[in-house]
Amino acid sequence: MALANVDIEEYIGEVIESSTSQFVAESRELNGAPPFGAFVKTGGVIPVYGLVYNVCTHSIEPNRRATAYGLTEQELRDEQPQIFELLKTEFEAVIVGYGDDRGPRQMLPPQPPGIHRFVLPCAEFEVKALTNNGDFLRCVLSGNRLPADDLIIASVRHAWAARAFDMPYLVGIGKDLCRLIRDDYDRLSSIMRRISQ
């Protein structure tokens, strides 16, 4: 099922770095990045699906760092609006799948997403397709430099919300997780506890 044309009005970011297993995008608005653990996709004929694992805000110039002014945000916007032009928010996402004519697939894409492609939030059906079983957890657990436990908690909560907090789904995902980290019962119980909080 080919994606409908990208609606430029809705995009939330633009890809600035990309590789087969992850991409970095600059968010359209400062502090307007998709939430940690959210599912996003890049536009284009072959959308690439990612799971946001890091959001950071810093100065656009690598050598200059922001400094403290001691003013509230409203006062800053009134008195020093230009400093906001010098900051940008970026988010990094680990790739969890891509879409072809049969819908979202939980595999790494043949080609990484193109630079400057727009990034949009995933629709509900896409989130459900990507989180249908526990396979996406395997991606999270095997990634490097990922905050695995917290990412699992956040992504499962998003997937759960997409299903209107259906309890049997949560139990099913819990069982898949259990198989993946069966040796570490403490870790499993901590994660399950925090998911359902």
Added chain:
Amino acid sequence: MNELWNDLNGRPIKDLNNGQIGVVTKGSLTEGVEMKLNPDRSVEDVKAGKFVVIEGYKNQFFSMITDLSLDATNPDILLYPPHDGDQLLHSVLNGASTYVTVALRPMLMLEAGEEVVDEPRPVKTIPSHFSKVVEAEEEDVSRVFGSEDRDDRFFNMGTPLDMDTPVCLNLNRFVERSNGIFGKTGTGKSFLTRLVLCGMIKKKKAVNLIFDMHNEYGFQAMKEGNSGDSFVKGLKQLFGNQVALFSLDPASSRQRGIQPDHEVHIAYDQIAVEDVVALQDELQLNPTASESAYLVAAMYKNKWLRQLLSVEGPDVEKFAEEIGANKSSLSALHRKLKRIEGFPFMVTKLDGADAVDTMMDYIERGIHIVLEFGRQTSMLAYLLVANILSRRIHEQYVKKSEQYYASQNPADKPKQLVITIEEAHKFLNPTTAKQTIFGTIAREMRKYYVSLLVVDQRPSGIDEEVLSQLGTKITALLNDEKDIQSVLTGVSNASGLRSVLASLDSKQQALMFGHAVPMPVVIRTRNYDEEFYRAMGDLTEEEKVVKAEAASAALFGD
């Protein structure tokens, strides 16, 4: 919210998975097969003795659940079990890290669509990994055990655990061998016996001779119940003219409101030495005393007992010298046999027909006989009478069988006779089994058309050889390890049945296994109530009137 958790934690959701309860994970032919219970099934719904079907690739394996166990993949889970309120973790672990293993014993193998006719095929192979295990359904039960509609030889004995389909006994195969009904006191052996007897009478598979020690089978008997005691109908009431009541104690019978068809008397001359030898244990005779009896018989032939009992006091010793017997053992013999004189049914000379001749006459006509003992409930009376009558009947049967073998004329074929005895361990304990007629009958199987129905609460007291000759055993709850072991003598794959036997309910549940059922099965016995009476053809008063009116209208016109 709580209900949701209950469903997730294993309250069975019947619509899911079409009644599948698990998949086969491990197993061997000798030790049975193991399956992992589906997480959506509660372990408490799976009971030992339940009947399930393993759907293999080519065959269906009809199996019984013999054992259940709980396992966990990680010992840490057992050290830090989830809190009481932590339902989510509990559900997550259920089936994934903690699981239930159920041990199954395949008993019977059938190809798809096949039905059991007479000989079931033994299990020669096992199902493959991950074969589906489903609960047995009605069709499965009637495929394996037959149904009353299908054929006349099947008789409904009850239903399997947690199901409503009738489980049938193959009566043709039942009467081919001697059989046993066992169970602790109070577990319902008498009801099981009544069921089986009614089956044989209704379907006319054999003629029954019942030695009714406690006056339970002939006319009505007391039933223990929650709502006070009530009465259940006896064989005479259910089957009318097809059953004849003989009584050893007519006065007692009449006092209970029954008019016996015949009174039984026994003449002293009818007692042979073998009959006394059968009483060895009961009378505590040592072997020399029995030898002495033989010596008396050698001299006086069939008047030996009368002669022995007629001497008194010091004459006994002189008598001993005469025949060359040991004095003290003969005195002991004399003293103990004196008790026989006290029985009111013993007579010097018979007037009227010989009881055995009358019985044979009835048996030949296909009429069943219940012999009541009235107040003569002493073990001695029971043993003596049962032995004498059975021995003589057996003699006659041997003659008739041999006549039939010679002539091959179907008209000469003797009717299959089933003799029911209670307290069988008194007749068939290892010492007496070799010497009494009942041991002989049990060993002969169907050669002379006589077989036994043995009812007992102490099977460990019965000789092992006899136990292994019993074709079908119907067992209610047994506690004693020795009893359980004896009942399972000679049964293949007994280990699984052992745990099932020990887990039976104390009332109205029994395990049937052996020749007459294709595979062992636990049943909830059929209720012995109005519905049963009607099924046996007994009509209520109104129905009898209607029937009589219809009959007279047919005969005489309106």
